[in-house]
Amino acid sequence: MCRCCARVLTCDTLPRTCLIAVTLAVAAGCSNSSREGFLHTFDPCAAAVAPETAAADELDAVSAGIALWNGAAKLQLALDGDAPPEWPRIPLRFQDAAGGFHGLYDDEHVIVFINRRLDPAYRPVVIAHELGHTFGLVHIAPEARTSLMNAGNLDVTPTAEDVAALFAIWGTCERRAVRTSRPAFPR
Ligand SMILES: [Zn+2]
Numbered sequence: 001m002c003r004c005c006a007r008v009l010t011c012d013t014l015p016r017t018c019l020i021a022v023t024l025a026v027a028a029g030c031s032n033s034s035r036e037g038f039l040h041t042f043d044p045c046a047a048a049v050a051p052e053t054a055a056a057d058e059l060d061a062v063s064a065g066i067a068l069w070n071g072a073a074k075l076q077l078a079l080d081g082d083a084p085p086e087w088p089r090i091p092l093r094f095q096d097a098a099g100g101f102h103g104l105y106d107d108e109h110v111i112v113f114i115n116r117r118l119d120p121a122y123r124p125v126v127i128a129h130e131l132g133h134t135f136g137l138v139h140i141a142p143e144a145r146t147s148l149m150n151a152g153n154l155d156v157t158p159t160a161e162d163v164a165a166l167f168a169i170w171g172t173c174e175r176r177a178v179r180t181s182r183p184a185f186p187r
Contacts (some may be wrong), residue, residue, distance in 0.1 A: 016177070038107040041136040042090050044075045044166060045173035048083030052093045057120060058109035062092060063086040065127025068148075073166055076173055077131070090134050092127070102126045102152065105133035129153055132162070134167050 051062045051144075059079070066077045073129065080089055090112060097115040103126045104113050112130045126146070132149050140147035148158045 016025055038105075038133065038136055040107050040110045042071070042088055042134045044069065044077065044131075044135045044170055046076070046087050047134075048078050048080050048087050048089050050080040050089040050091050052091065055094070058094050058116075058123075060121065061114075061123035062127055064124035066129060068128040068157050069131060073163045074173060090131070092130075102154070103130045105130050107133070125154055125157060128158060132158075132166075135166055137162070137165055 025151055049062055049066055051059060053059065063079060067080065069075050070077055091110065092112040092114065094114050094116040096117055097113070099115075099117060101115045102118060102122070103115060105111075106113065112127075112134060114127060114130065118126060137149050139151045140149045142150045145161055146156055146159065147153070148156050148162045150156060
């Protein structure tokens with residue numbers, strides 16, 4: 001299963017097929033929906049993002065997306081090379097896709113896809129949105145509230161409510177660091 005966030009779809013196929021399905025569904029005017037539950041989620045207090053790219057502008061975008069969450073929720077997300085080796089890695093791949101597609105978190109194959117053709121100005125928010133899915137956050141209907149997790153969001157950064165939703169799942173990193181005596185990671 002995977003989530004496709006230009007239009008939200010459920011795909012029981014491989015990611016590449018899913019990307020094609022998104023294109024077709026967008027063309028067909030597929031309606032938005034959201035589903036609860038992810039097959040695999042990551043602890044935002046102890047995870048690193050591992051981009052499969054060496055392009056400087058793409059790495060910068062990933063760092064900017066990480067910074068949006070770290071700034072809003074005092075997380076300790078980091079890039080692969082900057083994190084303790086024992087932390088789980090969130091694979092992230094830039095891939096060419098149709099223009100209406102932004103990104104997706106494939107929670108079955110455990111990888112985040114970001115459309116390489118996306119306007120670079122939107123990349124940080126789209127990456128933060130997809131990271132939100134990896135933490136277990138589901139879509140928020142725009143009529144409910146403005147959220148990073150609005151489907152198709154391109155410009156809303158993590159809000160106080162988004163942070164509260166994240167803490168409702170995982171708790172704050174500071175509290176858990178005390179409870180588990182996990183060594184603090186330099187920020
Ligand atoms: Zn989404």
